[in-house]
Amino acid sequence: MKTPPESGISLASRGFDLDATLSSGQAFSWRRGADENWRGWIGDHPCVAGLDGGRLFVHGSGLTDAGVARYFGLDLGLDKIFASFPADDPWLTRARAFAPGLRILRQEPWETLCNFICSSLKQIVQIAQINHDLRVAFGPKLRPGEHVFPPAAQLARVSEAELRSCKLGFRAKHLFIAARQIAAGEISLEHIATLPTPEAREELMRVRGVGEKVANCVLLFAYGRLEAFPIDVWVERVLRQLYFRNRRRIRPGALRLFSERHFGPHGGYAQQFLFHWIRNDPAALEDAG
């Protein structure tokens, strides 16, 4: 049985799937407890989130209704988003049916940037472990066991060797340089928020350890740019095996062009349905041929 947090924010959230949203590789600071509630962070606010009776309950200090709604993407007009999807796409239809309540989060850009710099060739559970280790090692402590994610200025004062102690491997150098770029103001995450998506993407890719895929993840999961379409190994697998039916000689540029044209102005949202589906439904790829 579940006991949602009793005090705090309560929002109508009909159809919202908290489990799918928080376990689908967007956010890495949340852990689900035995009571089925999630403990994690919205920005610098530690909180507990649970679902009950079509409502989302979030307990934590310093939170507002608008802030929580914005974080979980509950303030978006989903009708218009879904209406922009390709109408006759059986794979996207199946993906949406698998987890209809999956939503795209709007997270804090710096932490999201770090998470995805650390994401390359790592599994989702390992990225969450790195996020936790970075918090404990370098983040300001609110209470015992509660560490804010370290700001750029703080990570910039840490040595590369100290970063390596968080199991970052070859990503330690990337994060080490990236923190200094941001802390020095060489690249402004606030300014990026004001740029059109193509320019914002170019600017993000100036950060060390950020290529096209990571830039698209930050655009989608932090800046709310729903047209950003990250193509990782899973999504590439979906595109090649389902949409191109194993046709050989499809170059990455062609995949990117197809996904932009086919999935449309909110393609990133469709991408997240496909990603979550392909990773969690064992039968997902069986009907490919």
Next chain:
DNA sequence: ACCCAGGACTGAT
């Protein structure tokens, strides 16, 4: 032992 993981960087064509 082997293969894979929400890839990016480097240096060669």
Next chain:
DNA sequence: ATCAGTCATGGG
């Protein structure tokens, strides 16, 4: 512009 090699670490 595009391609192969390389980069640490943990899980299955």
